[in-house]
Amino acid sequence: MNELRSGKIKPRHRRSFGVLLALSCLVSPMAFADSLDKTNLLGRWDYTSYTVLKNGKPSGTVQFKPGAMMFTYRPDGTWAMEANDATHTKLNGTYEVRGRKLIMRKTDGAIYQDFDVQLDKAGRAMIMKDKRSIVTATKVETAP
Numbered sequence: 001m002n003e004l005r006s007g008k009i010k011p012r013h014r015r016s017f018g019v020l021l022a023l024s025c026l027v028s029p030m031a032f033a034d035s036l037d038k039t040n041l042l043g044r045w046d047y048t049s050y051t052v053l054k055n056g057k058p059s060g061t062v063q064f065k066p067g068a069m070m071f072t073y074r075p076d077g078t079w080a081m082e083a084n085d086a087t088h089t090k091l092n093g094t095y096e097v098r099g100r101k102l103i104m105r106k107t108d109g110a111i112y113q114d115f116d117v118q119l120d121k122a123g124r125a126m127i128m129k130d131k132r133s134i135v136t137a138t139k140v141e142t143a144p
Helices: 002-006 011-027
Strands: 043-054 057-063 069-073 078-083 090-098 101-106 111-119 125-129 133-141
Antiparallel strands (some): 043 057, 043 069, 043 133, 069 078, 078 090, 090 101, 101 111, 111 125, 125 133
């Protein structure tokens, strides 16, 4: 916070910093599970934001419109993504849960994402982080 007042954070990063600060204030009081329970992951998730990390620090954040990026995690270990934008991109593959790790692979077996995941105990809010990004999502449907 002092960095923001002292001007050490560049103006273009202030919004990203503000978003992450607000997110941390919301997340801090929430109780998170020690490990990711696959049953809480199941369902349809609306990805709400994507923050790029540069050298481990926020570099820019994109706020998604509701429904713009939807992921579905199924009980059989498969996932599907649908971008409801001009590209209408669709991807799918398999996933596995290891502790707090969510490892997603595309259909060709290549790793799509390898996230450390925090899921609130209610199973409605998720924060996913890797070396390059932080992604937030909210659950919109419990059964795929």
